[in-house]
Amino acid sequence: RLAGIVRPGGDMQWCFSQVKGAIDDDVAEADIISTVEFNHTGELLATGDKGGRVVIFQQEIENKNQPQFRSEYNVYSTFQSHEPEFDYLKSLEIEEKINKIRWLPQKNAAQFLLSTNDKTIKLWKISERDKRPEGYNLKEDDGRFKDPNNITSLRVPVLIPMDLMVEASPRRVFANAHTYHINSISVNSDNETYLSADDLRINLWHLEITDRSFNIVDIKPANMEELTEVITAAEFHPHQCNTFVYSSSKGTIRLCDMRVSALCDKHSKLFEEPEDPSNRSFFSEIISSISDVKFSHNGRYMMTRDYLSVKIWDLNMESRPVETYQVHEYLRSKLCSLYENDCIFDKFECCWNGNDSVVMTGSYNNFFRMFDRGQRRDVTLEASRENSKPMQVLKPRKVCAGGKRKKDEISVDSLDFNKKILHTAWHPQDNIIAVATTNNLYIFQDKVN
Amino acid sequence: MINTMECAVDAQSLISISLMKIHNSRTQRGGIKLHKNLLVSYVLRNARQVYIKEKYAEIYRMQQYEEVMTVCNEIQELNPLDLDAEDADDEEQARAACCGEEASLCGSACHRDAAQPAAHARTASALPGCEEDCKEPEPSYYRSCCMEASPVSHCDQFPANSSAHCNKTTVLDLDTHVVTTVENGYLHQDCCCDALQCGQGAQSPAKKRKVEFGCCVSDVEEVSDFTAARKRAKREDCSYSHPDYTDTSNISNLISIFGSGFSGLLSRQADLEQICSKQVLASLGAWTRAIVAF
Numbered sequence: 001r002l003a004g005i006v007r008p009g010g011d012m013q014w015c016f017s018q019v020k021g022a023i024d025d026d027v028a029e030a031d032i033i034s035t036v037e038f039n040h041t042g043e044l045l046a047t048g049d050k051g052g053r054v055v056i057f058q059q060e061i062e063n064k065n066q067p068q069f070r071s072e073y074n075v076y077s078t079f080q081s082h083e084p085e086f087d088y089l090k091s092l093e094i095e096e097k098i099n100k101i102r103w104l105p106q107k108n109a110a111q112f113l114l115s116t117n118d119k120t121i122k123l124w125k126i127s128e129r130d131k132r133p134e135g136y137n138l139k140e141d142d143g144r145f146k147d148p149n150n151i152t153s154l155r156v157p158v159l160i161p162m163d164l165m166v167e168a169s170p171r172r173v174f175a176n177a178h179t180y181h182i183n184s185i186s187v188n189s190d191n192e193t194y195l196s197a198d199d200l201r202i203n204l205w206h207l208e209i210t211d212r213s214f215n216i217v218d219i220k221p222a223n224m225e226e227l228t229e230v231i232t233a234a235e236f237h238p239h240q241c242n243t244f245v246y247s248s249s250k251g252t253i254r255l256c257d258m259r260v261s262a263l264c265d266k267h268s269k270l271f272e273e274p275e276d277p278s279n280r281s282f283f284s285e286i287i288s289s290i291s292d293v294k295f296s297h298n299g300r301y302m303m304t305r306d307y308l309s310v311k312i313w314d315l316n317m318e319s320r321p322v323e324t325y326q327v328h329e330y331l332r333s334k335l336c337s338l339y340e341n342d343c344i345f346d347k348f349e350c351c352w353n354g355n356d357s358v359v360m361t362g363s364y365n366n367f368f369r370m371f372d373r374g375q376r377r378d379v380t381l382e383a384s385r386e387n388s389k390p391m392q393v394l395k396p397r398k399v400c401a402g403g404k405r406k407k408d409e410i411s412v413d414s415l416d417f418n419k420k421i422l423h424t425a426w427h428p429q430d431n432i433i434a435v436a437t438t439n440n441l442y443i444f445q446d447k448v449n
Numbered sequence: 450m451i452n453t454m455e456c457a458v459d460a461q462s463l464i465s466i467s468l469m470k471i472h473n474s475r476t477q478r479g480g481i482k483l484h485k486n487l488l489v490s491y492v493l494r495n496a497r498q499v500y501i502k503e504k505y506a507e508i509y510r511m512q513q514y515e516e517v518m519t520v521c522n523e524i525q526e527l528n529p530l531d532l533d534a535e536d537a538d539d540e541e542q543a544r545a546a547c548c549g550e551e552a553s554l555c556g557s558a559c560h561r562d563a564a565q566p567a568a569h570a571r572t573a574s575a576l577p578g579c580e581e582d583c584k585e586p587e588p589s590y591y592r593s594c595c596m597e598a599s600p601v602s603h604c605d606q607f608p609a610n611s612s613a614h615c616n617k618t619t620v621l622d623l624d625t626h627v628v629t630t631v632e633n634g635y636l637h638q639d640c641c642c643d644a645l646q647c648g649q650g651a652q653s654p655a656k657k658r659k660v661e662f663g664c665c666v667s668d669v670e671e672v673s674d675f676t677a678a679r680k681r682a683k684r685e686d687c688s689y690s691h692p693d694y695t696d697t698s699n700i701s702n703l704i705s706i707f708g709s710g711f712s713g714l715l716s717r718q719a720d721l722e723q724i725c726s727k728q729v730l731a732s733l734g735a736w737t738r739a740i741v742a743f
Contacts, residue, residue: 093478094480118480199483227483228487230483230484249487249488282451282460282499283492284451284495286492
């Protein structure tokens with residue numbers, strides 16, 4: 001299926017497919033979703049939460065009898081990835097919240113993913129078991145040992161089918177390499193290495209080696225009093241295994257080539273757009289801080305998200321982005337209140353669709369936005385329980401920035417800033433999107449005619 | 450220039466809100482978040498810039514108001530027909546008076562202005578207090594509010610003598626620990642003196658010495674003519690030379706009131722601005738850095 005927001009003959013429409021999570025309005029903090037990620041085929045969808053758990057959903061094989069329904073995602077595996085820890089030396093508690101999940105490309109029957117909290121990255125193997133051995137000579141079926149004196153014959157144990165069991169086991173633990181809080185992990189296209197980034201440093205790991213990593217970026221100043229910016233996100237190029245980018249709190253993106261030198265403190269390219277002086281406010285520095293950076297699938301562009309906008313950069317042009325999309329410009333006059341209630345520090349993520357024609361990001365009031373790059377159209381949709389009837393078409397939403405509010409529009413002051421969509425993901429090959437509200441995961445798909 | 454129009458909360462409230470956030474972050478689960486605190490420190494810096502600017506603007510306005518009132522009072526005493534004729538002469542006289550005062554206070558600066566040697570004798574005696582209290586306030590300390598770039602002039606006016614009643618506000622600069630006392634709207638202050646000394650190449654750590662400017666102008670008041678008062682009104686303290694500060698609307702109002710600009714007052718404004726702004730910026734950085742470093 002083609003992925004794109006507009007089809008020949010009209011606008012694409014998005015329909016509700018599923019919602020996962022408690023219906024309760026009272027949200028338990030541990031249930032707050034902190035990351036969402038499809039695997040490389042889109043068959044698996046992983047979420048991480050504040051309680052340190054990972055839940056993986058699997059798309060069922062398509063129901064051929066009812067082609068108008070794409071298959072649903074059902075729970076495949078749930079496991080506790082990280083636990084709260086206490087650093088006794090620094091008297092600090094380390095949160096178990098899962099900051100990021102990244103899938104490894106599949107090599108064999110098992111699936112592998114990396115999950116990370118603030119300090120420790122773990123490699124998990126998720127494997128299926130649908131057979132179990134039966135007929136041991138020395139053990140009963142329930143596991144009790146037999147009395148050897150009672151054994152009169154030998155038999156060969158056999159594997160018999162059983163209900164599918166999905167097991168997750170930690171294969172590697174990459175610990176003690178980060179002094180500051182990890183914000184990103186990214187698997188290299190070589191499938192052997194990956195990077196992890198914290199506020200001031202980026203480390204390169206080999207997936208097989210846990211007791212050492214290479215530091216490739218270090219922006220910590222000699223005197224911490226001179227600190228002016230931190231690293232906010234980092235990602236490997238999808239095809240060039242020597243290239244990665246990292247974004248900063250100052251709104252800049254640096255592209256680094258690991259072939260140039262071992263320590264990539266010197267960037268190969270610096271992407272920065274000059275600030276518009278007429279927009280200068282108390283909060284200019286905050287809203288220019290980049291919260292997410294993502295390469296396009298084709299590797300020619302990258303997208304950054306700051307508080308109010310999404311920018312698309314051509315890797316060959318450092319002076320300014322090639323496209324800028326305003327996510328919620330009406331918030332510019334509300335920055336003061338958003339600072340007071342801490343919303344201005346929310347870190348929104350962004351994502352590309354499979355063929356890089358559409359980008360998506362979240363907003364407040366459980367709204368999320370899609371921008372069609374080719375058609376120059378954008379749409380605002382809402383993830384809510386009210387619009388959760390099977391295959392219900394999502395109606396585009398509109399925020400009234402000022403003046404007379406039209407019917408069906410919502411005014412800025414009515415927006416619920418506690419309902420924020422920070423994490424969204426787009427199926428790599430299909431028009432299926434996963435949108436995380438505070439504690440629910442919504443799955444939408446395009447309407448199949 | 451920070452646009453404060455769209456902010457519902459004033460700079461001072463922002464400062465307290467920001468400090469509270471930093472304080473709360475220390476007890477947050479998961480440890481101090483470096484990124485968030487860095488961003489908060491930027492807001493602190495911005496709010497502080499605006500706060501200082503507004504504070505000085507307020508002081509300046511109070512000062513200008515006082516001077517306008519003084520001038521208005523003096524206008525009423527003058528014979529209106531004599532005003533024009535006196536202008537030219539009075540300018541010279543006032544300049545002489547000013548230079549004379551400065552000669553006694555500032556060492557070499559005014560000696561360069563050789564045209565008014567007579568003024569020395571006349572004015573020296575009027576400023577006993579100043580000699581004790583004032584240590585080298587450069588003539589360039591005062592910047593003409595005309596904002597005209599002029600050839601270096603060594604003659605600046607000192608502010609009018611403070612009136613009888615006392616109205617004090619004390620401001621503590623968090624970086625340099627300079628105490629600034631505002632009396633009757635006149636600024637007693639060290640920042641610029643230090644800055645000037647820096648400008649002169651001398652290293653000067655912040656001193657808590659106060660320079661009493663009020664006492665230096667008794668002679669000018671004695672001269673007490675229309676033009677002298679005008680010059681007084683147009684003088685601007687260099688402490689207002691914050692990089693973002695331009696109070697041209699007040700100045701142009703005054704200019705229009707008094708009918709003309711006086712180019713003689715201005716000296717080394719640009720230098721002064723630079724020196725003061727560097728100091729302010731440097732101190733701001735230290736302050737914000739201090740917040741971050743924990």
